[in-house]
Amino acid sequence: MTDFYLPYNKQLIPRAKELRQNMTMPEKKLWSEYLRHNSFKFMKQRPINNFIVDFYCAKAKLIIEIDGDTHFTNDGIAYDLTRTAILESYGLKVIRFTNHDVIHSFEGVCQAIEKALEIPPPPLNKGASIQAFRK
Structure with a gap:
């Protein structure tokens, strides 16, 4: 459990369930063939702020977005940039893949997620490490 809290709009819960x-299809593939069985716990369609993100891992503070055609219009690109900036302001990392990436380069997508899940260890307290060494 973590003390980390993310705000969310409760009115988005029914839409997230839907x-x-x-x-x-690309979301189903990524979920059923990889994320569902990952050692890191992922949530599907998770409300954060006024958005619903495709996949969220609380432990890694990682959001995975799978982008379809609507994301590549001028409006879609501008919206995604703003949305990503807001999500990153919470200390979250956002990685994006296209539908095409998931369908045609699945192994590469999984490798990129694995790399994003590499969580660096917390810095050692020098006094604590010396004490541990002396024992």
């Missing part, structure tokens, strides 16, 4: 029930 999206969980109706995931896109």
Whole structure:
């Protein structure tokens, strides 16, 4: 359990549930073939702030977004940039893949996620490490 709290709009919960029930083919593939069985726990369609992110791992503070065609319009690109900046302001890391990436480069997508999940160890307290060594 963590003390880390992310705000969310409770009005988005019904929509998030609906999206969980109706995931896109690339989202289903990534979930069923990789994220669902990952040693890190992921949540599908998680409300954060006024957004619903595709996948969220609290331990790694990682958001994974799978982008379809609507993300590549001028409006979609601008919206995603703003959205990403807001999510990153909470200390979250956002990584994005296209539908095409998930379908045609699945192994590469999984490798990129593995790399993003590499959590550096917390810095050692010098006094604590010396004490541990002396024991």
